[in-house]
Amino acid sequence: MTTQSISYVSTAEIPSSPPPGNAKGFPAWARQNLFATPLNSLTTILIGLFLAWALPPILNFLIFDAVWFGDSREACIVEGAGACWAFVNAKFGQFIYGRYPLDERWRVDLVFILFVIGLVPIAIPKVPYKGWNALYLLLVFPILAFILLCGGFFGLEAVETSLWGGLLVTLVVAVTGIAASLPLGVLLALGRQSKMPVIKMASVIFIEFWRGVPLITVLFMSSVMLPLFLPPGTNFDKLLRALVGVALFSSAYMAEVIRGGLQAIPKGQYEGAAAMGLGYWPSMYLIILPQALKIVIPGIVNSFIALFKDTSLVLIIGIFDLLGIVQLNFTDPNWASPVTPATGYIFTAAVFWVFCFGMSRYSLFVERRLDTGHKR
Amino acid sequence: MKNTFIPVLAGAVVAMTAVSAANAATLDDVKKKGFVQCGVSTGLAGFSNPDDKGEWTGLDVDYCRAVASAIFDDPKAVKFSPLSAKERFTALQSGEVDILSRNTTWTMSRDTQMGLAFVGVTYYDGQGFMIPKSLGVSSAKEIDGASVCVQTGTTTELNLSDYFKANGMTFNPVVLEKLEEVNAAYDAGRCDVYTTDASGLYAIRLTMSKPDDHMVLPEIISKEPLGPAVRQGDDQWFALNKWVYFALLNAEEMGITQANVEEMKTSENPNIKRLLGVDGDFGASVGLSADWAVKVIKGVGNYGEIFARNVGTETPLGIERGQNALWTEGGLQYAPPVR
Numbered sequence: 001m002t003t004q005s006i007s008y009v010s011t012a013e014i015p016s017s018p019p020p021g022n023a024k025g026f027p028a029w030a031r032q033n034l035f036a037t038p039l040n041s042l043t044t045i046l047i048g049l050f051l052a053w054a055l056p057p058i059l060n061f062l063i064f065d066a067v068w069f070g071d072s073r074e075a076c077i078v079e080g081a082g083a084c085w086a087f088v089n090a091k092f093g094q095f096i097y098g099r100y101p102l103d104e105r106w107r108v109d110l111v112f113i114l115f116v117i118g119l120v121p122i123a124i125p126k127v128p129y130k131g132w133n134a135l136y137l138l139l140v141f142p143i144l145a146f147i148l149l150c151g152g153f154f155g156l157e158a159v160e161t162s163l164w165g166g167l168l169v170t171l172v173v174a175v176t177g178i179a180a181s182l183p184l185g186v187l188l189a190l191g192r193q194s195k196m197p198v199i200k201m202a203s204v205i206f207i208e209f210w211r212g213v214p215l216i217t218v219l220f221m222s223s224v225m226l227p228l229f230l231p232p233g234t235n236f237d238k239l240l241r242a243l244v245g246v247a248l249f250s251s252a253y254m255a256e257v258i259r260g261g262l263q264a265i266p267k268g269q270y271e272g273a274a275a276m277g278l279g280y281w282p283s284m285y286l287i288i289l290p291q292a293l294k295i296v297i298p299g300i301v302n303s304f305i306a307l308f309k310d311t312s313l314v315l316i317i318g319i320f321d322l323l324g325i326v327q328l329n330f331t332d333p334n335w336a337s338p339v340t341p342a343t344g345y346i347f348t349a350a351v352f353w354v355f356c357f358g359m360s361r362y363s364l365f366v367e368r369r370l371d372t373g374h375k376r
Numbered sequence: 377m378k379n380t381f382i383p384v385l386a387g388a389v390v391a392m393t394a395v396s397a398a399n400a401a402t403l404d405d406v407k408k409k410g411f412v413q414c415g416v417s418t419g420l421a422g423f424s425n426p427d428d429k430g431e432w433t434g435l436d437v438d439y440c441r442a443v444a445s446a447i448f449d450d451p452k453a454v455k456f457s458p459l460s461a462k463e464r465f466t467a468l469q470s471g472e473v474d475i476l477s478r479n480t481t482w483t484m485s486r487d488t489q490m491g492l493a494f495v496g497v498t499y500y501d502g503q504g505f506m507i508p509k510s511l512g513v514s515s516a517k518e519i520d521g522a523s524v525c526v527q528t529g530t531t532t533e534l535n536l537s538d539y540f541k542a543n544g545m546t547f548n549p550v551v552l553e554k555l556e557e558v559n560a561a562y563d564a565g566r567c568d569v570y571t572t573d574a575s576g577l578y579a580i581r582l583t584m585s586k587p588d589d590h591m592v593l594p595e596i597i598s599k600e601p602l603g604p605a606v607r608q609g610d611d612q613w614f615a616l617n618k619w620v621y622f623a624l625l626n627a628e629e630m631g632i633t634q635a636n637v638e639e640m641k642t643s644e645n646p647n648i649k650r651l652l653g654v655d656g657d658f659g660a661s662v663g664l665s666a667d668w669a670v671k672v673i674k675g676v677g678n679y680g681e682i683f684a685r686n687v688g689t690e691t692p693l694g695i696e697r698g699q700n701a702l703w704t705e706g707g708l709q710y711a712p713p714v715r
Contacts (some may be wrong), residue, residue, distance in 0.1 A: 077587065090428050099430040134494060162457065225464050227470035318418060318458040328426060328458075331419035333692040336582035338563070 050237035060192035062346070076337040083343040087335050094325055095347070098165015104157060107148045108168055114141055114148075123362065125369060138179070147238055161239035167351065169239070170351075171310040173246055173321065178304050185291075187252025190284065192259055203255070210252035218245040242314050250307045257299040261292030272292040275345035294370050305356045323348050396682045400612035402474055402606070403447070403663045411453045414440035415473035418458045421579040421604075422687035422695070423479050423499070432456045437619070438478040439604050441499055444474060445675025446620050446668045465490050468607055475617060477604040479575075492605040495616050497620040499603070500699040500708050504574035505533050506581060509591050511568060516595035523548035525558050525567040531598070536571055539597040539684035561585060573600055578693045596699065616662040625667040625711035626651050629676035629702055634677035637670055650714045658714055669714075679709065 022028060035041040065082030067075050070091070076084035088095070097105050118137040121127040149172075152158035164172070191203030209216075222241040229235075273283030293300070315324035326344040329335065341346055406412055416424035416436055424434040429452075441451035447662035459478055468476045469491055479501075480486070482494040503523040505516050505524075513519055516539075526533050528551045540547045552558045562570040563584050570577065577592045584590055593658050604621070606614050627633075629646050632640045641652050649655035660666070676682055686697045701707025 006714060073582070079586075094426065094430045099426070101430070161454065167592045220462070224466050227472055228466060244552075316460055316462075318460055318463060320418075321459070323598075324418075328419040331425040331579070332420045332427065333421045333429070333579070333582060336421060336579065338583050340583070369575070 001317045002087060035078040048124060070110065072334050073337045073340075076335075076339055081337075081339055083346060084335075084339045085343065087329075087337075087340050087343055089349050090335070091326075091329050095166045095322060096167055096330065098320055098325055099163045099169055100165070100168065101157070101163065104151070104159055106140065107151070107156070107159075111145045114144055137305070161237050164239065166325045167321060169314065170308075170311050170321040170323075172239075173243060173314060174284075174304075175308045176243050177246045177250045177311070181250035181303070181307070182300070184247070184251035185258050187290065188251060189258035189262055192230035193262055207252045207255050210249050211256070212231060215246070215249050215310055216316060217250050219313060219317050221245075239319055242317060242319060246307070246314075250303065250310075253303050253306075254300065256302055256352050257296050258292065260299060261294075261296035262288065264295050265292050276366045297363055297367050297370070305359055308356060308359070309352065396397055398694050402610045403616060406447060406474055410448070410454050412440055412444045412447065412475060412500070413457060413473045414443075414454050415457050415459045415464055415467050415476040415478050416440070416476045418460055418576075419557060421582070422479075422575070422691065422693045424456075432567075433686065435478060435499060435682060435686045436604070437479045438476055438676050438686065440623075442624060442672050442676045442682075443617060443620050445671045446623075448662055449671045449675070451675035465492065467560075468492065468605065471607075474613070475604055475606055480601045480605060482601045482603055482605075486605075487527070491608045493608045495604045495606060495617040496612070497601040497603045497708070498621065499575065499601075500596075501573050501575050501600040501602050502699075503571060503598040503600070504531055504577055504596050505593040506562075506567060506577045506590055507593060508565075509589050513593070516593045516597070517543065519547070519569055519593075520545040521547065522569045523550055524569045524571055525550045525552065525562045527551075527554055527558050532572055535598045565573040574698075575602075575695065577686070578695050582692055587599060588642040594698065596697075612663055616664065619662055619714075620668075620672055621671050622711035622714075623651065624676075624679040624682065625702065625709050627669065627673050627712065628680040629711070632673055632678060634673060634681060637673045641670070647713065 011347060012349050018024070020173075022031075024354065034044040061082040065080060066085050067078070067081050067083070070076060070084075070086035075086050093102075093105070097108050106315055117139050118133065122130065122133045122137060124316040127133070147153050148156070149168075150159065150161070150162070157316055163366070188203050188207055191199045193208065194200045194203070222245045223238055227242065269287055270283070273287040276283075278286065311321050314321050315327070326348050330341050332346060393545075396400070406587045408490075416432060416434075419425050420434070420436075422434055424432055427433050440454045440456070444453040446452045447453070457467065457473050459473070463479065464476055464478050465486075467563065474708050476492070477498075478500070480492075481501075482497060486492050487494055505519065505629075507513055507519070514554040515656050525534060526536055526549060531552065533549070535547070536547070547569075548567075550559055550561060558570065558572075559580055561567060570580070573578070574592060574596060581587050581590050581592070581604050604617065608614075626647075627637075630640075630645065630651065632648065632652070637652070640648055641654055643649065645654075646655065650658065651669050653659060659668035662668075677685070683697065683700060684690060687693045689696060697705070697707060699708045701709065703710040
C-alpha cells in the first residue's frame with residue numbers, strides 16, 4: 001500500500017457482527033422451539049420431567065444393570081439384574097436362522113447378502129441398469145434363494161422348511177408376501193374396474209372373500225383343515241401353505257389400496273389416453289398406473305408394514321418366525337428368569353422397528369422424489 | 377384345553393377321515409422314510425423346549441427319541457413338528473405325525489371319540505400349590521384361610537374350590553385373566569398361594585424374582601395324566617410304542633442304565649435277559665429286532681435317567697419324582713413284565 005487512499009469509502013466489506021448473545025446458540029434455539037408460548041413452556045417442562053422420571057430406570061434396565069455375558073440363567077437371576085442380554089447372545093443364532101443346521105447357515109448368510117446386493121442399487125435412484133437390476137431381483141434372486149435355502153441341488157444338503165425359523169422365516173414370508181401382493185393387487189384392482197362382467201365379478205369375489213376372513217383363519221385352515229381334505233400321504237409344505245395364504249390375503253388388501261389410486265385419477269386422463277390411440281394395456285401401463293401408484297405410495301407401504309408385522313401370526317400354525325422362536329426359547333429352563341421374557345420382547349421389538357422404520361423412511365423418500373407438483 | 381367346541385368339531389372331521397389314515401402300517405412307513413415324525417408342543421419347559429443349539433430336549437422329546445432308537449438304533453432319527461394345542465389331534469389323524477408326544481392329558485373322550493390311542497402315562501401331572509417358603513407351611517391341609525392366585529375360566533378354579541370345600545377350609549380367591557398377571561400378582565405377594573398344574577408351577581417358579589424362596593407343596597388335587605398317543609387302528613404301532621415306554625420303566629426297575637446296559641447283557645436275572653433280548657425274541661412280535669430294548673436304553677437311558685435329565689431335582693426345574701416314582705418306590709409308574 002504505497003498510495004494512501006483518501007477515499008472515505010471502505011475498500012473492504014465490514015465483517016458482519018455476531019448476532020446478539022441471546023439470538024444464537026442453544027438459548028435462542030430453546031426459546032424458539034421449546035419456550036415460545038406459555039403453553040409451549042409448560043409442555044416442555046412436563047415432558048422434561050417425564051423423561052427425567054422415566055429415562056434413568058429404562059437406561060438402567062437396558063444398559064447399566066443389564067447382564068451382557070453368561071452361560072445360563074444363573075447370570076441373570078442376580079438381585080436387581082437388568083435386561084438379560086446374555087440370553088439373546090446365547091440364542092442369537094436361533095433367532096436369526098431358527099433350527100437351520102449349523103453347518104449350512106452360510107447359505108442363509110449368502111441369501112441375505114445376495115438380497116442386499118440386489119436391493120441396495122435398486123433403491124438408490126442414481127445407480128444405472130435398473131432394468132437388469134429388477135430382472136435380477138425378481139427372477140434370478142428368487143431362484144438362487146430357493147436353491148440355496150431349500151438345498152437338494154448341486155450337492156447342497158436339503159434343509160426342510162420345518163427347520164427354518166427366526167428372522168429368516170419373517171423375511172421369507174414378508175418378502176414373498178410383498179413381492180406377490182403388489183402385481184396381484186394391481187391386476188385385481190384393474191379387474192375390479194373392468195367392464196367385463198366375468199372378470200369384474202371374479203375380482204370382486206376374490207377381494208371380498210379374502211378381506212372378509214381374518215389372516216389367522218386363513219393360516220389355520222391351511223394348516224389344520226387342508227391336510228384332512230387331501231388324500232393321506234400328500235403333505236405339502238407347511239411354510240409353502242402359509243406363504244400362499246399370506247400372499248393371497250395381502251393381495252386383496254393391496255387391490256383395494258390401488259383401486260383408491262385408480263379412482264383418484266381424473267377421467268380426462270383415461271380419455272386423453274384413448275384419444276392418443278392407446279389400447280387398454282398401454283394406456284394403463286404408460287398413463288394411468290404410474291400416476292395411480294404414485295398417489296397411493298403411503299397406502300402401499302402401509303400395507304407392506306402391516307404385512308411385515310402380520311408375519312408373526314404364522315406362529316399359530318407351528319412355524320417359528322422371529323417372535324415365535326424368541327417366545328419358544330422362554331421355555332428353556334436353562335434361561336428362565338424374571339427378566340428373560342422382557343429382554344426377548346425388547347430385542348424382537350427393536351428388530352421389527354428397524355425394518356418397519358426403514359420401510360417407512362424409504363417410502364417418504366420415494367414420495368418426495370416422485371412428487372411432480374400434483375400435491376392435492 | 378377347556379374349550380369343548382373345537383374338539384367336537386375336530387372329532388367330527390377326524391371321524392370322516394379316520395378310515396383312510398388308520399389302516400396304514402405306520403411302522404413300515406416309518407422304516408421306509410427313515411425317521412419318526414413326532415408332534416411336540418410349541419415350547420413347554422422340561423417337556424419339549426429348544427436348547428442353546430436349537431435341538432429339542434425334554435421328557436416328551438426323549439420319548440420320541442426312545443422310539444426312534446428302538447427302530448433305527450439312532451435317537452436322532454426323529455423329526456419334530458411343533459404343534460399348537462388346536463392342531464395336535466388333526467396332525468396325528470392326517471398322518472402328519474406318527475406319534476403325538478405333547479403333554480396331552482389322557483381323557484376318555486380323547487381316547488374314544490378323537491381317534492387317539494394313549495400309549496401310557498409318561499408324566500402324572502395334576503393341580504398343585506406353590507407357596508413362599510417364608511409361610512412355613514409344609515402341607516396343603518395347613519393353608520386354611522389363605523388367599524389363592526388362580527387363572528380364571530379354567531377347571532383349575534373349580535378344582536380349587538372343590539378341594540377347599542371337601543377339606544372344610546376357606547380361601548380367598550384372587551382370580552386373574554392372564555397367566556402373566558397371575559405370575560406377577562403372586563410374585564408381588566398379592567396372594568399366599570399359587571395354584572395350577574404342578575409341572576407348570578415348577579416352570580413358573582423359575583421366573584420368580586427369587587425362585588428358591590418358593591416351594592411346591594406335595595399335594596396333588598386333580599388328575600392330569602400326560603402321555604404320548606398314536607392313531608387308533610394300527611395295533612402293531614400302538615403295541616410298539618407301548619412297549620418302548622414299558623421298556624424304559626422296566627429298565628429303571630431292574631437298574632439298567634445307559635452306562636451299564638452292555639454289562640447287564642451278561643446278567644443272570646431272567647427278567648433282564650428277556651428284556652435285553654438275550655433270552656427269547658420278544659422284539660419280533662412288535663416288528664423290532666431282539667435287542668430292541670438295548671437300543672432304547674443305549675439311546676436315551678431308562679425312565680429315571682430321562683426324568684432326571686429333563687425335569688429332575690438336578691435341573692433348574694427341580695421336580696421331585698413324587699407320583700412319577702416307580703411303584704417300588706411309592707409312585708405310580710408301573711410296567712407289565714416282558715414275558
